[in-house]
Amino acid sequence: MIPIMAWRNVWRSPTRSWVVISAIALGIWAALSLTGFATGMMKSYVNSAIENSVGHLQIHAPGFTEEYDLQKQLPPASELSTQLETLPQLQAYSMRTVVSGMASSSQGARGVMVKGVEPEQEAAVSAIAEKLVEGEFFPEMRGNAVLIGQELAEKLNLKLRSKMVLTFQGLDREITAAAFRVVGIFDTGNTPFDGGTVFVEREDLNRLIIAQADTTTVQSDLVYEAALLLNDVNKVDTVAALLETALPGQEVKTYREVSPDLELYESQIQNVSMIYLVVILLALVFGIINTMLMAVLERIKELGMLMAIGMNKLRVFSMIVLETILLGIVATPIGLLLGYLTINYVRENGINMSAYSEGMASYGLSQIIYFDVEPGVYSQMAIGVFLTAILAAIYPALKAIRLKPVDALHSF
Amino acid sequence: MAVITTKGVEKVYNPDKIPVKALKGVDLEIEAGEFTAIVGPSGSGKTTLLNIIGGLDRPTAGYVEVGGEDISQMSDNALIDFRKEHIGFVFQAYNLIPVLTARENVEFVMLLQNRSKAERHARADELLKAVGLEDKVHKRPAELSGGQQQRVAVARALAPKPTFILADEPTANLDSESTANLLDIMARLNQEEGVTFVFSTHDQRVIDRARRVVTLVDGKVDEDLRR
Numbered sequence: 001m002i003p004i005m006a007w008r009n010v011w012r013s014p015t016r017s018w019v020v021i022s023a024i025a026l027g028i029w030a031a032l033s034l035t036g037f038a039t040g041m042m043k044s045y046v047n048s049a050i051e052n053s054v055g056h057l058q059i060h061a062p063g064f065t066e067e068y069d070l071q072k073q074l075p076p077a078s079e080l081s082t083q084l085e086t087l088p089q090l091q092a093y094s095m096r097t098v099v100s101g102m103a104s105s106s107q108g109a110r111g112v113m114v115k116g117v118e119p120e121q122e123a124a125v126s127a128i129a130e131k132l133v134e135g136e137f138f139p140e141m142r143g144n145a146v147l148i149g150q151e152l153a154e155k156l157n158l159k160l161r162s163k164m165v166l167t168f169q170g171l172d173r174e175i176t177a178a179a180f181r182v183v184g185i186f187d188t189g190n191t192p193f194d195g196g197t198v199f200v201e202r203e204d205l206n207r208l209i210i211a212q213a214d215t216t217t218v219q220s221d222l223v224y225e226a227a228l229l230l231n232d233v234n235k236v237d238t239v240a241a242l243l244e245t246a247l248p249g250q251e252v253k254t255y256r257e258v259s260p261d262l263e264l265y266e267s268q269i270q271n272v273s274m275i276y277l278v279v280i281l282l283a284l285v286f287g288i289i290n291t292m293l294m295a296v297l298e299r300i301k302e303l304g305m306l307m308a309i310g311m312n313k314l315r316v317f318s319m320i321v322l323e324t325i326l327l328g329i330v331a332t333p334i335g336l337l338l339g340y341l342t343i344n345y346v347r348e349n350g351i352n353m354s355a356y357s358e359g360m361a362s363y364g365l366s367q368i369i370y371f372d373v374e375p376g377v378y379s380q381m382a383i384g385v386f387l388t389a390i391l392a393a394i395y396p397a398l399k400a401i402r403l404k405p406v407d408a409l410h411s412f
Numbered sequence: 413m414a415v416i417t418t419k420g421v422e423k424v425y426n427p428d429k430i431p432v433k434a435l436k437g438v439d440l441e442i443e444a445g446e447f448t449a450i451v452g453p454s455g456s457g458k459t460t461l462l463n464i465i466g467g468l469d470r471p472t473a474g475y476v477e478v479g480g481e482d483i484s485q486m487s488d489n490a491l492i493d494f495r496k497e498h499i500g501f502v503f504q505a506y507n508l509i510p511v512l513t514a515r516e517n518v519e520f521v522m523l524l525q526n527r528s529k530a531e532r533h534a535r536a537d538e539l540l541k542a543v544g545l546e547d548k549v550h551k552r553p554a555e556l557s558g559g560q561q562q563r564v565a566v567a568r569a570l571a572p573k574p575t576f577i578l579a580d581e582p583t584a585n586l587d588s589e590s591t592a593n594l595l596d597i598m599a600r601l602n603q604e605e606g607v608t609f610v611f612s613t614h615d616q617r618v619i620d621r622a623r624r625v626v627t628l629v630d631g632k633v634d635e636d637l638r639r
Contacts, residue, residue, distance in 0.1 A: 001516060001523050008511035305507040308468055309568075310496025310524050312489060406468040409503065410459075 002315060006322040010330075013295070020291040021331040027280045028335025028381055029342065035273045036343040036371030037351075042269040043372050046262050050255055051127035052188050053115065053197070055094070055227035056236050058258050059243065060251045064224055065258075068100040070171050070209060074250065076221035083246060089230045089239050092124035096225040097205045101168030103148070103198060105156040112152070113197050114166055115225075116205030125229045128186055128199060135160045135184030144204045146180035149194025150187040158182050166198070172211035178204075189367065277381075281388045288392035292324050296396045303400050304408020313401040320400050324393035328385050335385075336378055346371035415575050415608055416442040416465055420474035423460050423631075427472065434460040436631040437474065442576070442624075445606045447599065449613050449622035457631040458612040459580060465610065466499055466578045467491045479575045496524055500569025502579035506561040508553040514540060514564045515549040521572045539567035543597050559590025566597060576608035583615045595621050 010017050050056060059080075061072035074080055077095045084093050097116035102109050119138040123129040128147065129137040138145055146166070148158060158164055160182055167177040180200060188194055206222045230239055236254045243252045256263040296303070306316060350368040423435040435457045442448055450458050463469040464476055467483050468491075475484045478498055486494060495501075508517045518536040527535075540549055543563035553561050562582060569577045579598075583591040599621060601607045611618055619625055627635040 001512075001520065004516075005509065005511055012511060301505075301507070302509065305501075305503065306509070307492060308466075308495065309501055309521055310492055310572075312492045312496075312524075315524070406463050409468070409507070 002319055003322060006319050007326055009295070009299075009319075009323050010326050016291060016294070017327060017330075020287060020327055021334070023287045024284055024328060024331035024385060025335035025338060027284045028332060028385060029338040031273075031277045031280045031381060031384075032336070032339025032373065032377065033342050033371070034276045035377055036339075036346065036373045037369060038269045038273040038276075039373050040346070040369045040371045042266055044369055045265055046255070048188060048190055049259055049262055050229075050233075052131075052190060052193055053126045053128065053227065054255045054258050054262075055125050056230045056233060056255055057228040057240055057243065058253050058255075059226040059228070059247065060224065060253070062249065062251045064251070068098060068224075070099065070169065070173075070224070072224070074223045074226060075247075076218065077223040078221060080223065080226060080247075084226065084228065087228075087239065087242070089232065089235050091229045091231045092121070093229070094118065094121040094125040094227045095202065095223045096122075096227060097202050097209070097222060098225050099168040099205065099209065101166050103152065103156060103164055103166055105158050105162065105164045107157040108155065110152060110155055110195065112166075114168060114205065115197065115199050116202035117199055118202050122199070125227050128188070131186040131188045132184045133187045135182070137184055138201060139183055141181075141183065144178055144180040145183040145201060147184040147186060147199040148182055149197060150185055151191050151195035152198065153182070153185050155195060160185060166200070168209070170209045170211050171217065174211065176208050178208050277384065281384055284385075284388055285392045288324060288327065288389060289395055291327075292320065292393060292396035293399065295323065296320060296400045300403060300408045303403055304405040307403065308405040308409060317397045317401050320397035321390060321393040324389045324396075325386065328389035332382050332385050336381065339381075340378070343371045343373055413444055414441040414477075415444045415479055416440070416610070417477040418461075418465065418471075418474065419477075421461070421464060421471045421476060422473040423457070423464065423469070424472045434631055435464070435471070438628075438631070438633055440626065440633060440636075442608065442610060444576075444608055445602070446624055447602045447609050447622055448624040448626060449611045449619050450626045450628060451613060451619055452628035452634070456628040458628055460631075461628065462578055462580055462610070462612050466501065467495050496521060497572065498575040500572065500574040500577040502562070502565045502569050502577060502582045504581040504584045506553065506558065506565050506585075508561055508564055508568070510553050513550050513552055514545060514556065514567075517553070517564055518567045518571050521568065525572055535571055536567070539570055540564070542570075542601070543567045544593075557590070559586050559593060562586060562590070562594055563597060566594065566601075570601065570607065576610060579609060579611045581613055581615070582611060583613065583618055588617070591615070591617050 059074060061074050064072040084090060094117055099114045101112060101114050103112045123137060133150060146164065153159065156164065162182045163179050164182060165177050165179055167175060170176040186194065206219045210217050210219060210222065230236060240252050240254050303316060347370050350370045352368055354367045418438050418440045421435055421438040422433070425432040425434055438461060450461060452458050460469070464471050471484050475482050483491065483494060509520060512520065515536045518539055519532040522532045522535060537546070537549065540546055543566055545560060545563055548556060548560060556564065583594060586594065595618060598609055602609055611622065613619060623639050625637045626633060
């Protein structure tokens with residue numbers, strides 16, 4: 001009967017109860033939407049990094065990425081390919097030669113990462129081919145071809161078919177420079193990437209870095225980076241472990257390790273959404289305390305009567321807590337449903353942030369954010385509200401049991 | 413046999429600031445099956461005495477025995493349990509639980525006593541019939557008249573089979589017809605079932621029906637009349 005009483009007590013003041021139920025539901029909705037936005041933004045950032053060139057996993061010779069020392073080579077590309085192709089989780093891979101160099105035009109010079117790729121392999125791993133705004137993805141042509149980002153094109157005043165010079169160290173540590181013709185300009189939406197990365201054919205790059213006198217190095221076997229795309233991003237850690245045993249002495253890194261900023265970003269976004277959640281729940285605590293306190297104070301006489309006729313303090317306390325929990329129980333499904341619908345809608349349709357796109361692009365974010373939440377967030381939210389309701393009920397319930405029946409009965 | 417015994421009961425309010433002596437040594441014995449009215453002018457200490465007998469308040473000095481147990485030194489929790497088992501309350505303002513139906517109100521104390529659902533139902537229906545409300549079992553207090561609510565309150569007070577029933581000005585808010593009706597019911601329960609009633613009242617109609625009238629003046633028993 002006490003649960004029935006609590007339930008009916010909730011509806012004694014329907015307007016008041018609906019106000020607090022709406023507040024809780026809106027709080028849940030806001031927290032879910034914020035989490036959806038933050039997670040969507042994080043995934044957009046991570047995906048764009050993965051798509052742009054990181055891939056899910058990268059293999060390098062140990063220490064290569066520290067200084068891009070060309071002496072630190074991977075095993076010959078033909079051997080590596082054979083080994084990689086045995087992996088069932090592999091969707092595609094790209095063998096790359098990576099050098100750190102300088103791009104210059106008549107307008108100036110910029111430090112860039114030069115990535116020598118095999119066009120077919122690269123197109124299967126990264127989305128660069130799809131992000132071309134001008135030109136073609138390595139068309140058949142004579143001479144050295146280069147793909148540059150929009151940002152670099154602007155800085156160096158380069159256009160399609162412009163010539164530019166790439167300067168870098170060769171295998172013999174001598175500086176080499178060569179002229180390249182711009183065959184395509186890409187725009188990934190990630191300004192730092194677009195301004196600091198150029199793609200050339202691996203064949204051209206290998207030829208240039210192998211010194212004239214060197215006759216032992218097989219040009220087509222020279223490889224410094226293997227970028228792998230898996231058929232399931234959640235398997236990166238398993239596959240990384242597999243590769244570490246299969247390729248002893250090589251460095252296998254997941255996308256998080258390759259770009260530590262991704263991991264930082266992931267954890268920061270999670271922290272930020274947790275802070276939002278706590279702030280929202282705290283605000284709800286005070287809203288609920290206010291309502292329940294009002295509900296207790298206007299029932300002083302009745303609570304005094306209940307204690308006079310034999311309802312003990314534990315039962316009175318439980319009844320007030322239960323009333324608060326019931327408010328949460330009504331509000332939570334409403335809030336979760338609203339949040340679910342919002343997230344689903346924005347997951348499909350995206351939210352256009354183009355008004356802020358310049359700022360966002362400089363952080364490597366795309367213009368359209370698609371909301372996303374992990375399924376566990378819904379249950380976390382429900383538990384959060386449940387705990388909030390209990391926390392908020394304590395003060396009003398203590399207030400109720402501190403009443404002395406003899407005083408309460410004679411109050412007005 | 414005395415169901416209630418008070419010995420030298422004193423009550424001082426505000427003992428530290430401006431002390432007000434509400435009771436100045438009340439000695440009283442109420443026998444089982446009595447129909448007693450406690451009367452007196454405002455401020456004479458009627459309500460204070462009733463609160464102390466009912467275990468809602470503790471005396472500053474003296475002691476109160478109910479059914480042979482000293483309740484004057486019991487802890488708050490022990491008093492709540494004691495009231496639940498031994499005392500039925502009827503309040504001036506009815507004080508029913510507004511969200512429960514008449515039957516649920518009557519069942520409520522039995523629920524606190526952990527009685528079975530079947531037993532609660534049967535006893536509630538029996539008592540509501542005894543107070544003439546068998547057709548109102550599913551009505552909530554707001555759907556009942558003042559007289560009907562007070563009859564539900566009497567049924568609720570009787571439900572746990574208490575040692576006695578304390579009624580604080582039970583007719584103060586009732587019209588003549590409802591008052592007469594309520595008094596008939598209480599008198600019948602007293603005579604037929606031997607229920608002990610103790611009232612505080614100003615109401616001459618109640619005083620006329622009482623078989624014992626204890627008059628308090630300035631916190632002392634001034635007169636104790638048995639009829």
